[in-house]
Amino acid sequence: MKKQDHKYIFVVGGVMSGVGKGVATSSIAKILQSRGFKVTAIKIDPYVNVDAGTMNPTEHGEVFVLGDGMECDQDMGNYERFIGTNLTKANYMTTGSVYLSVINRERNLGYKGKFVSVVPYIPMEVINRLDNAAKVNKADIVITEIGGTVGEYENLLFLEAIKMLKIKHPKDVAVVLVSFLPLLDKDNEIKTKPTQHAVRALNSAGIQPDIILARANVPIDKKRRDKLAFHSSVRKEDVVPAQNVESIYDVPLNFEKVDLSGNLLEKLNLRPRQKDMRNWKQFVRKIHSSVKPVRIGIVGKYFGTGEYTLSDAYISVIEAVKYAAYYAKRKPIIEWLNAEDFEKPNKLKDLKKFDGIIVPGGFGKRGIKGKLDVIKYARENKIPFFGLCYGMQLMVVEYARNVLKLKDANTTEINPNTKYPVIDVMHEQKEKLAKNNYGGTMRLGIYPANLKKDTIAQRAYDTNKISERHRHRYEVNPKYIEKLNAKGMIFSGVSPDKRLMEIAELSKEKHPFFLATQFHPEFQARPLSPHPLFTEFIKTCIKK
Numbered sequence: 001m002k003k004q005d006h007k008y009i010f011v012v013g014g015v016m017s018g019v020g021k022g023v024a025t026s027s028i029a030k031i032l033q034s035r036g037f038k039v040t041a042i043k044i045d046p047y048v049n050v051d052a053g054t055m056n057p058t059e060h061g062e063v064f065v066l067g068d069g070m071e072c073d074q075d076m077g078n079y080e081r082f083i084g085t086n087l088t089k090a091n092y093m094t095t096g097s098v099y100l101s102v103i104n105r106e107r108n109l110g111y112k113g114k115f116v117s118v119v120p121y122i123p124m125e126v127i128n129r130l131d132n133a134a135k136v137n138k139a140d141i142v143i144t145e146i147g148g149t150v151g152e153y154e155n156l157l158f159l160e161a162i163k164m165l166k167i168k169h170p171k172d173v174a175v176v177l178v179s180f181l182p183l184l185d186k187d188n189e190i191k192t193k194p195t196q197h198a199v200r201a202l203n204s205a206g207i208q209p210d211i212i213l214a215r216a217n218v219p220i221d222k223k224r225r226d227k228l229a230f231h232s233s234v235r236k237e238d239v240v241p242a243q244n245v246e247s248i249y250d251v252p253l254n255f256e257k258v259d260l261s262g263n264l265l266e267k268l269n270l271r272p273r274q275k276d277m278r279n280w281k282q283f284v285r286k287i288h289s290s291v292k293p294v295r296i297g298i299v300g301k302y303f304g305t306g307e308y309t310l311s312d313a314y315i316s317v318i319e320a321v322k323y324a325a326y327y328a329k330r331k332p333i334i335e336w337l338n339a340e341d342f343e344k345p346n347k348l349k350d351l352k353k354f355d356g357i358i359v360p361g362g363f364g365k366r367g368i369k370g371k372l373d374v375i376k377y378a379r380e381n382k383i384p385f386f387g388l389c390y391g392m393q394l395m396v397v398e399y400a401r402n403v404l405k406l407k408d409a410n411t412t413e414i415n416p417n418t419k420y421p422v423i424d425v426m427h428e429q430k431e432k433l434a435k436n437n438y439g440g441t442m443r444l445g446i447y448p449a450n451l452k453k454d455t456i457a458q459r460a461y462d463t464n465k466i467s468e469r470h471r472h473r474y475e476v477n478p479k480y481i482e483k484l485n486a487k488g489m490i491f492s493g494v495s496p497d498k499r500l501m502e503i504a505e506l507s508k509e510k511h512p513f514f515l516a517t518q519f520h521p522e523f524q525a526r527p528l529s530p531h532p533l534f535t536e537f538i539k540t541c542i543k544k
């Protein structure tokens, strides 16, 4: 049999969702990278949406954007942050995208008149994509996370792909089951049965796990581990206990305490090349040794889901704040503030307790008045303010209304008939929107910008040229740029053709930090290289 030039690791979930498959995948990628291998990580989402672009953040969490413009699941952000590399659209697929290519190929006679059945053609397309991702990323090991939980109907065809690969390349594939061991109450024992059932569900798809990552809220004792191993037909050392941790960045180090990388490499018939986790350890040390707080309020609207509050929609922003805070040896205290609450009287003064305020990206009308009032309050009370995408557009609207005195100035996203459309849709998108063609009508992915000398932005980046990731339909309307400039708003980052405003700020004399970006700097913030604008923002917050 032909020797494979790359290896495959699959991460699947058992028992329930939300037990940290994404972090497990990222951490496995990290520890294998530390052993000297080139790794890449892939996410497979079982839904029919072709990408994550059209989904509401309260449904799905954050839509993460890759450099090439792919709109994908937030797990992709974790992969990039842990392994510190840029991933591509080859690293992401959904049921919808897989079917779409198979159907298009069939329409183009790509199957040469054959009968195209779901099995094997859908799993074959999946495998081709994994191999393509390995090639594009020049990876030795491809780590693939399968969305959903085993036993569901939705991800069966992806499990079929694993089965097919395992039969063809038994020495090149390892399967990790991330499962959960519940504890009903503290006087009870931790239960292994649900995980045993998950293993059985996986078995019925033709797959035996190589490793079971046993997640739990409490430590798992040896007796329970051995029992789980026995009933799941794996070796004792292949049950890796993974109890809750203080920080997700601890996870790779915990995996290494039981030499998970060594174990996986052995299963894949690879010999470790090195071992180097120094930088990571240093970073983790900073997390645990930072005690003095820095308080940041994030004013958004995608927090509520039923009776619960989730911060998932802003995960990259939150992580970016954390990196910058740890870098400054501060403990980040982040509070979610619901924009609509600030529409009530007397609420704004609650903002006083924060060292800094962020208004992140968003869409639509809800909560806009609250956000505008927050921005005005931060400007007038000199609270460091950082706006991201919609945050910049609203910063411009607020400035136009209250400083330029353009009454009811607005973005046309909220009021298409405003007399002062200071934020307006880009011309080339207008036609598509008129036809309700929303999929892929945004400015997406990496674009370059030039920075203006001696501005906060330019000093923070310490360079004159940047490239950052975008996801938006609207822009600062060129007609108002001169007027805004005349009243002190500086556009310190501008597209190379000078048409698009990328960063807006007020000078230090006017405000310690009142700056916003049309792009999303949070998408490129990494634990080992915090983003310069977040770093500068936090620095000013601390001074306050």
Ligand code: GLN
Pocket (backbone or CB within 6 Å): 360, 361, 362, 363, 364, 388, 389, 390, 391, 393, 413, 471, 472, 473, 474, 475
């Ligand atoms: N709704 C705004 C736009 O489409 C901002 C988008 C965002 O914040 N990502 O331009």
